[in-house]
Amino acid sequence: MRLSKGILITRINHMLKTILDNKEEYQPGLSIDCVIFGFHDNQLKVLLIKTKYSDKWALPGGFVPVNEDIDEAAVTVLHGRTGLKGIFLRQFSTFGAARRCSVDVSNAVLDFYGIPLDEGKWYASRFVTVGYYALVDFLQTVPQPEGKNEIVEWIDHNSVPELILDHRQILDTALETLRMELNLMPVGYNLLPEKFTIPELQKLYETILGRKLDRRNFLRKIMAIGILTKLDEKKSNVAHKAPNLYSFDKEKYEEVVKNGLTQGW
Amino acid sequence: MRLSKGILITRINHMLKTILDNKEEYQPGLSIDCVIFGFHDNQLKVLLIKTKYSDKWALPGGFVPVNEDIDEAAVTVLHGRTGLKGIFLRQFSTFGAARRCSVDVSNAVLDFYGIPLDEGKWYASRFVTVGYYALVDFLQTVPQPEGKNEIVEWIDHNSVPELILDHRQILDTALETLRMELNLMPVGYNLLPEKFTIPELQKLYETILGRKLDRRNFLRKIMAIGILTKLDEKKSNVAHKAPNLYSFDKEKYEEVVKNGLTQGW
């Protein structure tokens, strides 16, 4: 976590305290929440955080330094929780219901850290949060909790427990957006290992969309995009015909992400 | 404009002063900007504001009362500038570049109103803005300037002059989003009068998309959506074959807006 004025965190687990002590360095009432998607064991995973001061889980989030773009702040959150850089990250919506924040929740956190309520007013005020979603490589991700008071974990999207505040809505909106954007851009580059099979890629699409696709039609459509390179290599140790391995043609992939798939009117 | 505590605006054109006097009632560092689209004379129009303290035009915007949802605040901006209610309004992106605000511009405004710079710190700080776009009926809109120091006007999208700050980017992003969303929802309900012809609707689509569409294919596609009711009436005073009039089937229209057009994977 980037701190202003190079101040060190002297009290572990007091990230919040440090921010409060430097609150003039942060944009007031504004936060970032990241929905970080991964893919493993044919399941869509979401990186969630469990803190000791609540029974519920939360999306990884952070605040916005006054001198930083919100996009940069989102990159910081992503990097802080996953150790990853250069990842696909996209702003999808801003959540600003007047009562999306609960003073009770905020005060419980302040209480947990032993911060007097009047010192924590900045934190307990009304917050608007900008939602970002990221697609990351599950295996390259090293979940990084900030100190001992939290657990950072990959959770199956199907078994996400109750989340704090409106984080469930944020998560749902992120997935809805991702589903929509599958029509506008290819997906997979960050979510799969470098070498993968077409069935694996298909499972990824099926998992995101939440429904089955026809194998043969999927192959045709995905190959037509022209972003895949067929490797001269097959997957081994499978109890059936060995599927071919593919990799993304990164150059073409980036181009299509940039220009979008052709659609519509 | 809604004011807290029922305070009256005693000094005309001092909306800003009033807000500064009650700044604790507003979300700090957060604003709303609305891209309000209209359609007239076969041209896409944007509602813009020209203030006396700048050579450039601006998007209508506002601040967010701490007790209001950002969506409500956007409705307030829209209603305040157009007198309209119940209009299609959609959040499309949040703009949070660190240097999107210029202290020079803010100070020029404060200067214009004779507000001392130290009193105007709230206003001159870094702002993040949430962008909304609206589709409104040009003829039902009564542009409403706030006092004598500003002009509110419909400007042809093709001849939008230089805008302040990043408002040009906000406008462009709004139109990009609208173009994309034409694939996901029908458009026209708020932009056209109650009775309209298919060629008029087509011109609207062409104007938004910035390119010609085939008449016959357009008819087929738009009728297939099932939201149009053919009326037993024809447009008069045209120098050629009188086109039939149509209206939207509001019930079906709302349903399709809600459920979306079928597309994609």
Added chain:
DNA sequence: GTACATTGCGTCAAAATAACACATAAGATT
């Protein structure tokens, strides 16, 4: 009436999509 402009309604070929059939390969089973 004739000219003109634009609408209404249609056709047809091309492209995209959906549904389905069959041979193949690799480990597992016997």
Added chain:
DNA sequence: AATCTTATGTGTTATTTTGACGCAATGTAC
């Protein structure tokens, strides 16, 4: 080692959607 099981690789075909275009109909202008 022959066979079974399972999932892959590569088709084909019918259906739907899209794009490009032809032509008659209708209202005003002259």
